[in-house]
Amino acid sequence: MNHPSPHTTHHATHPLHGQEQEHRHEHGHEHGQVNEHRADDQSEILDLDAEVLAEHIASITAWLPVETSPSHIVDLGCGTGVGTFALLERFPEAEVTAVDVSDTHLRRLREKAAAAGAADRVRLVRADLDATVWSGLGTPELVWASASLHHMADPDRALRQVHDLLAPGGLFAVVELAGFPRFLPASAPKDAPGLEERCHAALERHHTEQLPRRDADWGAGLAKAGFTVEGERTVTVDIGPSPTDAVGRYALSSLRRMRGGVASTLSAEDLTALDRLLDTDGPHSVLRRTDLTVRTERTVWAARRS
Helix, strand or coil: CCCCCHHHHCCCCCCCCCCCCCCCCCCCHHHHHHHHHHHHHHHHHHHHHHHHCHHHHHHHHHHCCCCCCCCEEEEECCCCCHHHHHHHHHCCCCEEEEEECCHHHHHHHHHHHHHCCCHHHEEEEECCCCCCCCCCCCCCCEEEEECCHHHCCCHHHHHHHHHHHCCCCCEEEEEEECCCCECCCCCCCCCCCCHHHHHHHHHHHHHHHHCCCCCCCHHHHHHHCCEEEEEEEEEEEEECCCCCCHHHHHHHHHHHHHHHHHCCCCCHHHHHHHHHHHCCCCCCCHHHCCCCCEEEEEEEEEEEEC
């Protein structure tokens, strides 16, 4: 099965992966309207994440130490389906239960599944992963959680819930992102060299305060929850300049999301330079650059329920 192209109905989630790309799991029904607006904003960046990083995502699913091909997979915090479709392709006999609190993401995933002819292999479940009980998820042989655990109010409880959810001998794959990718050379832009690194540093300070578990080593937590950790792998992404416009659109969406988190801490000069990059009609637009690359990392833990 082919990955549905983001161009067909073109969405995280980079990430993530949007807010930030990696925020696939939105919290709290009391802020539902605001979250749905944010979820709608995330759609494009999540789809671009799937398009630009498809090869790297496939390498992660290929690495998973499955003993027998699963027939039922649960994708926790599925977003618009980056993991869902990679898993469907990796395991052609499997069905995936895709779980997210965002109606916007689930609606987009449904459209993509229909366009790919995979609607009969995807079941959508709207659920708040901070709930103490998850219902209707069955007993999967594989659970996938990409960029969702660190957003949960009680990740340790979530790990125990996954352990209890899995079939005996089942596998839990946890994927975490190293924040937004980097796109610009260090010398760019000419009027503010090093701008992207300063943006990342500012965003990292924000994340340290707001998302203290984002850089967690999940191995210890998985073991505490009763899993046997069978593997850990870091996937380094370093994609050179591409002849397609996908990397430019990916950079534009990512930098736009980043701007929202760092604008108050940037100097006036840096903010002006960043806005020039984000001006799609301007001569300095990131869309006009031919030297963009994609540089980031993803770490995956594979843990088995005994």
